[in-house]
Amino acid sequence: MKKILVLCLALALMQSGRSFAAESATMEREMLYFEDIPVVSAAKYAQPVSEAPSYVTIITDDQIEKFGYRTLGDALDSVAGLYMVNDRYYNYAGVRGFLRSEDYNTRLLVMIDGHSINEDVYGGAYFDEWSPIDISLVKRIEVVRGPGSALYGSNAFFAVINVITKNADEIKGINTSIAGGSFNTNKETFSYGGSSDDGIKTVVAGSIYNSEGNKKLIFDREDFIAPPAKDVVSENCDYKDAYNTFVKLEKGDYSFSAAASHRLKGIPTGAYLTILNDPESRTEDWRRYLELKYRTRLDSATNLNMRAYFDQYDYVGDYNIDYPPVTLNKDIAMSSSYGSEVSLDLALTDNNRLLLGGEYQDHTNNRLINYDDDPNYFEYLDDSDPRSNSSLYVQDEIKFDGSALTLGLRNDFYTGTTAQLNPRLAYIINPYEAGTLKFLYGRAFRTPSMYEKIYILAGTYKGNEDLRPEVIYNYEMAYEHRLDRTLTCSISMYKYDIHDLIDQIMDPSDGLLVFQNISRVDASGVELTARKEFGPSFYGFLAYANQRAMDASNGSALSNSPENNARAGIVFPVINDKTTLSTQLKHVGSMKTNMNEFTYPYLLADMSLLAKDVFELSAISVSIYNLFDTKYTVPGSPAGVLDKIQQDGRSFTIKVTKEF
Numbered sequence: 044m045k046k047i048l049v050l051c052l053a054l055a056l057m058q059s060g061r062s063f064a065a066e067s068a069t070m071e072r073e074m075l076y077f078e079d080i081p082v083v084s085a086a087k088y089a090q091p092v093s094e095a096p097s098y099v100t101i102i103t104d105d106q107i108e109k110f111g112y113r114t115l116g117d118a119l120d121s122v123a124g125l126y127m128v129n130d131r132y133y134n135y136a137g138v139r140g141f142l143r144s145e146d147y148n149t150r151l152l153v154m155i156d157g158h159s160i161n162e163d164v165y166g167g168a169y170f171d172e173w174s175p176i177d178i179s180l181v182k183r184i185e186v187v188r189g190p191g192s193a194l195y196g197s198n199a200f201f202a203v204i205n206v207i208t209k210n211a212d213e214i215k216g217i218n219t220s221i222a223g224g225s226f227n228t229n230k231e232t233f234s235y236g237g238s239s240d241d242g243i244k245t246v247v248a249g250s251i252y253n254s255e256g257n258k259k260l261i262f263d264r265e266d267f268i269a270p271p272a273k274d275v276v277s278e279n280c281d282y283k284d285a286y287n288t289f290v291k292l293e294k295g296d297y298s299f300s301a302a303a304s305h306r307l308k309g310i311p312t313g314a315y316l317t318i319l320n321d322p323e324s325r326t327e328d329w330r331r332y333l334e335l336k337y338r339t340r341l342d343s344a345t346n347l348n349m350r351a352y353f354d355q356y357d358y359v360g361d362y363n364i365d366y367p368p369v370t371l372n373k374d375i376a377m378s379s380s381y382g383s384e385v386s387l388d389l390a391l392t393d394n395n396r397l398l399l400g401g402e403y404q405d406h407t408n409n410r411l412i413n414y415d416d417d418p419n420y421f422e423y424l425d426d427s428d429p430r431s432n433s434s435l436y437v438q439d440e441i442k443f444d445g446s447a448l449t450l451g452l453r454n455d456f457y458t459g460t461t462a463q464l465n466p467r468l469a470y471i472i473n474p475y476e477a478g479t480l481k482f483l484y485g486r487a488f489r490t491p492s493m494y495e496k497i498y499i500l501a502g503t504y505k506g507n508e509d510l511r512p513e514v515i516y517n518y519e520m521a522y523e524h525r526l527d528r529t530l531t532c533s534i535s536m537y538k539y540d541i542h543d544l545i546d547q548i549m550d551p552s553d554g555l556l557v558f559q560n561i562s563r564v565d566a567s568g569v570e571l572t573a574r575k576e577f578g579p580s581f582y583g584f585l586a587y588a589n590q591r592a593m594d595a596s597n598g599s600a601l602s603n604s605p606e607n608n609a610r611a612g613i614v615f616p617v618i619n620d621k622t623t624l625s626t627q628l629k630h631v632g633s634m635k636t637n638m639n640e641f642t643y644p645y646l647l648a649d650m651s652l653l654a655k656d657v658f659e660l661s662a663i664s665v666s667i668y669n670l671f672d673t674k675y676t677v678p679g680s681p682a683g684v685l686d687k688i689q690q691d692g693r694s695f696t697i698k699v700t701k702e703f
Contacts, residue, residue, distance in 0.1 A: 084154070084185040084205035086438065086449070087194055087398060088346075088388050093479045095187070096440075096449035096469030098521040098535045100572070102184040104209070109580070109614045110625045111651030111666030113696065114178055115206065116170030122186050123570040123586035126608050126631050127170070128677045130688055131260075131281060131312050132326075134170045138201040139188075139537065140566055140590035142603040144547055144637060144680040150200035150489060152191060156208055156291075156300060158334050161198050162356035163378035163406055166492035168204075173285040173306030175330060177232050177250040179220065180289065182209045188535070190487030190517050193451040193467035196402070196434055197490045200515055208291065211236035211244035217703040218661070225694035226281075228254035242294055249288040256281025257691060260311055266676060266687040268638055277320045280311035296339040303331045314683040315374075316364045316503055326374075329357040346388040348400075355379045364501075371417045372501065376494075378409035394442040403433045409493055413500055423501050428493040432457040438467075447471045455488075460512060463488045477526065483519040488512045491545055495558040503682060505555045513543045513560065529576035538567040540595075549681065556681060564601065566592035580620035583613035603678050605632035605644070622654045636678040638686045645675035661702040667695045 080103075085095035092099050102118050112118045116134040120127045126137045135146055147167030153160050160175055161168045184206050191199030214236025222230040234248035260277040264270045287304035306328045313319035334352040341347050360374035386400030407429035414422040436453035451467040467485040474480060491510035498504050519537040526532065541564040550557050568590030576582045587609045592601045600606075612627035629647045636642065651666040669692055676687035 082185050084187045084203050097187045097189050100186040104182050107178060107181060109623050109653055110612060110627055111664060112178060114171050115174050118184055121610050123572050124588040130680060132314060137603060139568055140592035140604045145682060149492060152195050152199035152203045154205045158352060162330060163380050163409055164356060164376040165494045166198060172252040173304045175287055175302035175304045176208060176289045177287060179232055180208050180234060180248045182207045189483060189519060190485035190515055192465035192487035193453045193485060194436060196455050197488060200487045200489045211238055211246050214246060220698055220700040222696055222698035224696035226254050226256050244293040246291040252285040254283050256283055266685055268684055268686045275319060277311040279322045280309045282309045296337055298336045301333045305329050312683050312685050312688060315362050317362045318365050321363050324361060324363045326360040331355040344390040348386045351383045353381045370415050373414055373416045375412040380406045396440040398438040401435045405431045411498060424499040426497045428497055430458045445473050457490055463512060477524060479523045481521040485517050488514050495545060503556055505557050507557050507559060510545060510558060511543050511560050513541060513545050515539055515541045532573045535570045540565055563595040564592060565595045580616045580623045586610040600635055602635045602637055605634050607632040621656055625651045634678050636686045637681045640686060642676050642678060642687055645673055647673055660699055662700040664698045669693050
């Protein structure tokens with residue numbers, strides 16, 4: 044691998060021959076990394092980040108490319124206050140010290156161009172290779188921290204993450220790439236962007252991913268919930284295959300988008316009672332959606348937004364369980380839903396902007412099934428949780444001399460539960476031209492998912508149809524200071540309280556796992572960020588979070604909750620701005636496990652070399668992850684046999700891109 048890195052570096056240097064002085068246009072373009080980029084997710088209309096009624100971070104396509112981010116999860120792992128945990132099954136995002144076992148990211152609302160990709164069975168959104176779009180199609184990622192239910196309803200609990208895709212003009216033709224790397228991993232991507240003579244702008248994109256994963260995992264006996272006599276080996280069980288496709292059509296006031304994705308994943312950890320070291324235990328996920336939007340300007344002061352959408356999700360799990368005898372258990376989930384939304388964006392005066400809207404969603408077509416298939420058929424579960432919801436929301440932004448006030452309110456009416464009224468308030472002060480001070484308050488809720496209410500798995504889970512929505516109250520103060528056009532620093536201090544937390548516990552009466560409204564959480568923390576532009580293709584960032592999330596009933600720290608986490612990254616040119624080298628450091632503090640043990644804190648280093656316009660190729664990159672081969676673990680789930688789950692050591696990816 045060292046020879047490959049040296050060769051790629053030498054080739055990149057040989058092919059680079061343009062000076063810094065000749066790249067002033069690039070300097071102007073890349074300064075956007077630090078300018079007040081418009082954000083659309085905080086208020087459902089475009090506004091500068093400094094005016095947004097939330098604490099916002101934006102990840103640009105330039106960062107994604109230069110730092111070698113492979114997935115949405117990689118990109119989010121660079122944000123202050125966020126941290127990723129991988130149980131070798133899914134990637135989970137912790138936010139501000141909060142992450143529960145088998146959370147499936149249900150407390151984050153994740154969107155693609157404003158369309159929610161949280162599925163309808165587990166309520167989850169997923170950040171790995173089977174996301175509905177490939178990371179290369181991303182224009183920017185908007186991370187809006189804090190409760191978002193006042194605009195978006197359920198799931199917008201801790202944050203709203205909106206992935207904005209590139210349009211046809213930004214892709215400009217055909218773009219293909221081939222990547223390969225550790226664990227016999229291969230990935231091919233394709234994208235096309237163009238316009239027809241009749242003005243239809245078209246984007247078509249897709250990717251195919253295959254990986255054998257870590258072919259020989261050795262789990263330390265001390266990492267098990269019930270330690271065996273010796274270390275346990277899991278071979279050929281960590282494989283993963285995935286694909287995604289995406290289409291976007293735009294003409295005038297209309298736009299249409301469609302996406303489909305699929306993932307096949309082995310289970311190397313013995314989760315869900317499966318036999319450890321059994322390659323035949325696996326799961327498959329499918330995700331699809333369609334959306335039609337209409338946006339028009341009715342007059343100089345009024346914008347009309349309408350959309351209709353359809354979503355579908357399917358899941359099949361093959362679990363080999365040794366009862367005994369060894370039995371194939373089939374776990375099946377399926378759902379389809381549809382909805383529509385209408386909103387009016389009204390400029391009542393130059394200093395008063397009003398947003399009015401309503402949304403309807405139908406979730407009546409869903410089903411969960413679990414049964415033993417072979418050798419003896421037995422059905423444990425065949426049930427559904429039909430529901431629908433309608434909502435009305437209003438938001439008013441009033442600007443004063445040197446300050447602004449945003450008030451928002453949304454009422455959600457769900458079948459089977461009480462109405463949820465969620466307010467938000469933001470008061471923004473500009474004490475001087477380069478400074479912005481925000482006082483933020485918000486309430487959000489999350490309805491229990493169908494999985495949390497009715498799921499049954501033999502000998503492991505039972506349902507609870509009496510679950511209530513959980514609620515969060517968030518209080519925050521954020522300050523941003525722009526020292527000059529190239530340097531921005533910010534700090535956010537927050538406190539949140541969660542009531543009726545839906546958490547998974549073991550019922551002592553029968554030993555089964557069940558979700559209950561049992562906990563109240565108190566948390567507080569501070570997040571610091573700094574971003575600096577030094578020159579063309581030369582910038583860096585620092586991000587630090589100190590957080591403490593506690594069980595309010597006994598004052599103990601939550602599991603999966605590091606008290607400290609920090610990020611630092613720098614991109615700098617090699618010879619000229621067409622060839623860059625990036626380094627990113629990630630520190631995550633110790634986390635309590637479900638068995639009240641603690642993982643060790645860890646520091647990871649990633650490095651990526653990117654060279655553009657070499658050998659008639661658009662780009663070639665070499666990325667190394669976990670550069671120093673750090674050994675570390677993350678907390679496991681009570682549904683598995685491991686209390687701590689080891690993570691991958693050093694790995695690499697080589698990627699070649701060609702544009703036509």
